[in-house]
Amino acid sequence: LPEHEIADRRDHGGAEHKGDKGAVAHEAARRRTFAVISHPDAGKSTLTEALALHARAIGEAGAVHGKGNRRGVVSDWMEMEKDRGISITSAVLQFAYDGTVVNLLDTPGHADFSEDTYRVLAAVDAAVMLVDAAKGIEPQTFKLFEVCRARGVPVITVVNKWDRPGLDALAIMDELTTRIDLHPMPLTWPVGVAGDFHGVLDCATGEFVQFTRTPGGATEAITTRMSSAEAEQLLGSTWTDAVEEYDLLRSSGHAYDHELFLSGAASPVLFGSAVLNFGVRQLLDTLVELAPAPGARPDRSGAPREVSAPFSGFVFKIQAGMDRAHRDRLAFVRVCSGRFSRGMVVTHADTGRPFTTKYAQSVFGRDRSTVEEAFPGDVIGLVNANALRVGDTLYADEKVAFPRIPLFAPEHFAVARAAVTGKQKQFRRGIEQLGEEGVVQVLHSDRRGAQAPVLAAVGPMQFDVAQHRMEHEFGSAIRLEALGYSVARAVAADAIPIVNARAGAEVLTREDGLDVAVFADKWRLASVERDVPAGSFTPIFG
Numbered sequence: 001l002p003e004h005e006i007a008d009r010r011d012h013g014g015a016e017h018k019g020d021k022g023a024v025a026h027e028a029a030r031r032r033t034f035a036v037i038s039h040p041d042a043g044k045s046t047l048t049e050a051l052a053l054h055a056r057a058i059g060e061a062g063a064v065h066g067k068g069n070r071r072g073v074v075s076d077w078m079e080m081e082k083d084r085g086i087s088i089t090s091a092v093l094q095f096a097y098d099g100t101v102v103n104l105l106d107t108p109g110h111a112d113f114s115e116d117t118y119r120v121l122a123a124v125d126a127a128v129m130l131v132d133a134a135k136g137i138e139p140q141t142f143k144l145f146e147v148c149r150a151r152g153v154p155v156i157t158v159v160n161k162w163d164r165p166g167l168d169a170l171a172i173m174d175e176l177t178t179r180i181d182l183h184p185m186p187l188t189w190p191v192g193v194a195g196d197f198h199g200v201l202d203c204a205t206g207e208f209v210q211f212t213r214t215p216g217g218a219t220e221a222i223t224t225r226m227s228s229a230e231a232e233q234l235l236g237s238t239w240t241d242a243v244e245e246y247d248l249l250r251s252s253g254h255a256y257d258h259e260l261f262l263s264g265a266a267s268p269v270l271f272g273s274a275v276l277n278f279g280v281r282q283l284l285d286t287l288v289e290l291a292p293a294p295g296a297r298p299d300r301s302g303a304p305r306e307v308s309a310p311f312s313g314f315v316f317k318i319q320a321g322m323d324r325a326h327r328d329r330l331a332f333v334r335v336c337s338g339r340f341s342r343g344m345v346v347t348h349a350d351t352g353r354p355f356t357t358k359y360a361q362s363v364f365g366r367d368r369s370t371v372e373e374a375f376p377g378d379v380i381g382l383v384n385a386n387a388l389r390v391g392d393t394l395y396a397d398e399k400v401a402f403p404r405i406p407l408f409a410p411e412h413f414a415v416a417r418a419a420v421t422g423k424q425k426q427f428r429r430g431i432e433q434l435g436e437e438g439v440v441q442v443l444h445s446d447r448r449g450a451q452a453p454v455l456a457a458v459g460p461m462q463f464d465v466a467q468h469r470m471e472h473e474f475g476s477a478i479r480l481e482a483l484g485y486s487v488a489r490a491v492a493a494d495a496i497p498i499v500n501a502r503a504g505a506e507v508l509t510r511e512d513g514l515d516v517a518v519f520a521d522k523w524r525l526a527s528v529e530r531d532v533p534a535g536s537f538t539p540i541f542g
């Protein structure tokens, strides 16, 4: 065989991997891949840190190799992060716990939404919904929960900050039921009201898990288990009240039901305090014991790709501009099946072209290290991924294409124009690229013309990122003019002229050809709706 063909066969690893199904299935079964959804300030960073400390973080910043003096080049992007005190990069933290490999995918934690946050939820098998005990379900939690529900992602609820005064535990259960129609199934129940926290009732065993406050610095809360009788002796009515409350819940249908959890209709609930490291171990145990392992993923025709099939994965995030000097473009791939080995040549499903993975990386925060192997549930970062777009599938040996990640309904719109004349080519290329990466959605209309595309975003910060990159990466600074629209609907062809004739509304066309009607607000939508045939407008989400 010619040299390159030998290399090719070795890279594909054909035979070697076929005897490998059992090992891959085993690795998949011990993976848990999840994200934390919460409102800013609920304690996501604190919880993430506590989880990593409890487990043994194997992707910690200290374990980074081979960056040498390239560190400085990244600064541009980081400056923007520093300015805002937020994290734009979205990455994954991997750690081992109790024989399980846990992948915690980061969802950017700022008040503004971006589609990145939503897309991460396409790459997880479960979500942890972090609720501030004093605030209940807040707007961002609500939105992210809706995405989980739409995607069928099972949710574990953690009520955080129980060390501080807050809502009544039963009132929080009520909120879950009435506000988001999520049936709560407590696994632990707090002993003592928020702010006067003694520990939790372990709902499965009826035991008391006592919490002892430690003077700062402890990485793990000190807990003592005792029987109900001992707890009653120690705490009297504080204990018996907790037991009665939980009994009431259990007898009214709130006992744990695994099928209900997996279906997404119900959620196991834990109480804790991330800052005091209490409840963190219980959360890890819950993830290991109850959260689903990666399973067969349906392809575009609905046929399942078994985890033990040859390698496959899809891109759920693209990050570019981190390293300007190297035109660095990093594609985050969630592995769906098979064994990924660095260096293997995979096929890009949409084009049929080969893609080399010599530079595959695992990604933690801004730090990267080379990944040698990955299994279903893991996330790999592919550098120089210029041919890849969000939603693309990569596979080895056996062809597969996964459904694309849906675009979300934008709520912010702005016309973009090149700030400097004579940069039209750079302008067009940049806008096109940002659209492809999904940094913003790009819409056009004949009325506005090709020089003035409309950028649409789920969160306004996406505009800042677009503006920054247009200037610094594509060499065409842009001016943005905000449009006063906040509601978008897919629109039927018949209704287009009617929408365009109205003030506070117009029709734009998305890159994929979808006609989108945008409205100043929901009242404008309602008023236009009266003038068009029923069913002319349909929600875009999904």
Ligand code: GDP
Binding pocket: 038, 039, 040, 041, 042, 043, 044, 045, 046, 047, 109, 160, 161, 162, 163, 164, 272, 273, 274, 275, 276
């Ligand atoms: P994020 O925005 O969701 O990442 O929230 P952070 O983890 O940054 O936490 C926001 C604030 O809440 C910080 O001041 C934390 O110290 C505090 N915090 C987080 N968890 C707890 C907790 O369990 N109890 C108390 N009292 N404060 C907490």
